[in-house]
Amino acid sequence: MSNKKRIIATTLSLTLLVSTYGSIINSNEATAAPAKSQTVNNNALFKTSDLKPVKLTSTSYLKVNDVQFYHVEGEKNVYFTVTVHNDGNRSLSLMDYWFSVRSNMGNKYPIQLMGLTEKKDNIVPAKSKKTFKIHAKVDSKLNLSDLKLSVIKWDFSMSNGSFERVIGSVTIPKNYSYITPVGKSREIKQGQNTLVISSSNLDLTNVGNHVQASVTVNIKNTSNSAVNLESLKFYLRTNTNRYYTLDSVQAKKSLLPGESAQVKFYSKLPTDLKKATYQLFIAEESGAAPTGTGEGAGTGASKANLPVAYSHLKANDTRGAVTLKGQSYKLLIDNQYIDTKITNMMVDTNSEYHNITISYAMKNIGKSAIKKPKLQFELLTNVGTSYPVQAGEPEGNLLPGVSEEATITASIPASVSLTNMKLAVKRVADENKSNDYLLAQYMVPDTTSITTDSKATYVNKQGTYEVNVGSFERLPWDSKDIINTTITIKNTGKDTQPLPKFAMNAWLSGVKVDSKEIQLLQVDGAIGLKPGESAQFIATSKVSATSKFDNAKVTLSEIINDKPTSTMGNFMIKAVDAELPSYDPASTAYYTLKQPGAEAQMNVLETSLYEGTNTNTIRTLVSYRNTGGRFAKMPQVMAYYYDVANGVQIPAKITLTDKEVTPDGVNLVGITADIPKKYKASDLKILVGQGITEGKYASGTQKADSYVNGALLILGDDQTKVEDYILDPIELRPYTFKFNKVNATEDTNGQSTFNFEYTLSEHNPFEEVLEKRKLLFELEYNGNKFTKSYEVGQDNLKVGEKVPQSFTIDNPAMKGIGQSGFNLRLYEEVNGAKKLLLEHRAYNVK
Secondary structure (H helix, E strand, O other): OOOOOOOOOOOOOOOOOOOOEEEOOOHHHOOOOOOOOOOOOOOOEEOOOOOOOEEEEOOEEEEEEEEEEEEEOOEEEEEEEEEEEEOOOOOEEHHHEEEEEEEOOOOEEOEEEEOOOOHHHHEEOOOEEEEEEEEEEEOOOOOHHHEEEEEEEEOOOOOOOOOEEEEEEEEOOOOOOOEEOOOOEEEEEEOOEEEEEEEOOEEEEEEOOEEEEEEEEEEEEOOOOOEEOOOEEEEEEEOOOOEEEOEEOOOOOEEOOOOEEEEEEEEEEOHHHOOOOEEEEEEEEEOOOOEOOOOOOOEOOOOEEEEEEEEEEOEEOHHHOEEOOOOOEEEEEOOEEEEEEEEEEEEEEOOOEEEEEEEEEEEEOOOOOEEOOOEEEEEEOOOOOEEEOEEOOOOOEEOEOOEEEEEEEEEEEOOOOOOOOEEEEEEOOOOOOOOOOEEEEEEOOOOOOOEOOOEEEEEEOOEEEEEEEEEEEEEEEOOEEEEEEEEEEEEOOOOOEEOOOEEEEEEEOOEEEOHHHOEEEEOOOOOEEOOOOEEEEEEEEEEEOOOOOOEEEEEEEEEEOOEEEEEEEEEEEEHHHOOOOEEOOOOOOOEEEEEOOEEEEEEEEEEEEEEOOOOEEEEEEEEEEEOOOOOEOOEOEEEEEEEOOOOEEEEOEEOOOOOOEOOOOEEEEEEEEEEOOOOOHHHOEEEEEEEEEOOEEOEOOOOOOEEEEEEEEEOOOOOOOOEOOOOOOEEEOOEEEEEEEEEEEEOOOOOEEEEEEEEEEEOOOOOEEOOOOEEEEEEEEOOEEEEEEEEOOOHHHOOEEEEEEEEEEOOHHHOOHHHOOEEEEEEEEEOOEEEEEEEEEEOOOO
16 A cells, blocks of 8 residues: 555645625625624633553553544545653663554554654653654544554564564544534644644635635644744545645744734635535644555655644634625734725716726724735626726735725626625735635625715815815827816815825726826915815826717825825716817906916917918917016916817917016017918917926926816917008017118129118017017019018117118029019018018119
8 A cells, every 4th residue: 555645635726717706595685794703712622532541661651642534535544643751761762662553343454653754763762752643544434433552562572473462552432532623722733832723613605606615713822932834734624525725815934932823714615515514624744754664554755744633613604794885894914904894986877887986995903014915806796797896006014003095996887787786805816826715795885976066075184175176178289188187175164274185096987097197286386274265286197189088087085194095075077078268369368377486377469371382380479478476487388279170289389488577577479380271360279288297387498298277269360461552561569660762773793782771660568579570571573583581670670760771682683673673572481481461563762
């Protein structure tokens, strides 16, 4: 026969499919509170019956500590744990002794010794003791009372040739029991150390296509030295002698003297075990091989699992394993408890899906910090269907007394009933394992009211606040769109209150926006709020330009110790409400920009179109006024020309400065873009917004990576009139240009020159003119043209009255222009495109 058999020959490997949760009876109908584990009184120690010792010498004896059966692969094995006590003054050699196991009918069974592998193991020093195990395979129909252990001393003087002299036997009474009763604890030995072990009731829960078993084992080290727990293996044994490995989700590897631990174990069982009875089976993995010196013995393997103890388990009715609405459940994590609870649920339902958001709170009620557990979640309907849930990856530790919330989201078909829905919480399976055990179930509370009027009241230790989620806007940004939401927090208390720090989670038609992509901008820089005062924030994020959604769902949570805690409010904003305000230059309402340290207004002054080769150029001049009370850099502005009717957005260039502007000071700013030739100015509006950089408001010429506070500036058509009289004034804000006289001359060498006298006046209410004006002179003679450009207000075309100026006509084809008339055209030029201002037939006016 084989020298040794493994304790567990086979274990059932189960693959967890999409889970349907319930209890053994029917936990889908559960309405009771979660059942508490019934731990035993450690003082109620169970001890096996005392068996008669066998005297070896006048100063030594053998004592059987316990006897146990173990069934594996249809075989029945008996294990005797024996201790040899040597009270003499000399060493005792066990090589002089042997043992036999026989039935009452006289049948003899081959034995193996465990714990006496080396020759030195067979020596029991004076005044000491030695413990080892005797193992034998026996008839499957035998009871312990049908067996006896005989102690043999080798005696070579015997004439029967067997040399075996039986010096004593140990018989086992019929009432002998080695299984710890329910409600009792038990001492087990590990070498010279002692552990006291007790267990809770056994919880059995239907989980999809298997039954999950869970039991909590209490272990206390009553020794004077640390005990290594890694060699102990735990199994679940059924009344049909089937064994299932129990997995622990806590990594408790050792216990210090006097230290205790609660370790929760799990296993997955087939569903055909509903009527089984169960025992907790503890084995010890030993490095010692069994030794055989009797009949049928052979060479053992390098390791063996040795039975240590059995305990009866009482199976719980797990209809009470579902936590009721509004109640909390204690999870055992790293040998201490965390209090868990669903604090609220929101549902956003459209024609296809229920988009569900659940806040799951965890509070460390232990005395030390623990690493936040990795958990996975499923939503379970009342017909047993499960749906996966998304949750963030936990980071860092959960401190004692600190409560934190995880936000859980899921989308399930709109046709599915949400009545009696449950949230299942499981551990995350280790790599290449199926140990994703169910830890808890919660009845999901009724849907938390979502504030459609965008207001909610929030109360914390500092006071009472009104939270308002107001305007909602969607703005273009390259291939993406920017989504902005305005948040206002008002002190509704009677005393000055600090401004609470908060975080935001958002879902667009049920699709969660990554919280790392949401930036919060404080508009006014407030720290504390007096009664009735408010502080305003803008939450901004980016989505794909092709994203379509009907509404936005927003949850605000107060941050304490850098972590989101209490929910301040849940809000729903409809996408149709994302309408940008419009500002007509003829009205008294102006586009307003406000950020810490600066306030400004912008208003359209005029718009012009300039003809180009393939596209036209549009330029709008706007006034940009500092309406604050201090010198300040003006807010950075983003701009697009926007065909609202067709959704076409054209990026524009805006001229800004880093110079500070005085209070009530105004700059003249230009907004320019190349546009398709089909557009008139009135077909478009300017979409403007307040630039931000890395989550903060931008100023001056800073490069923005997003923008907020969008608005539309209404434009009128270009009202420029083409003059036909050479002496008519031409308006070029902030200048007025007028020819006084023009002529063309030729010298004796035939070189032609265009001469003109002009007046350029300036009416300039602006601190800085940030958009330059450029005039293009075009002369046409005999079908030939010559052009010359000037920047208005600069040296060659400076402000002055009756200023003479001239330029050489470097075109031989125009020889003779000074002797007859020519066509004079005056254009304004922008980025190579031009607009006609004046056209006149000149005859060399003197």
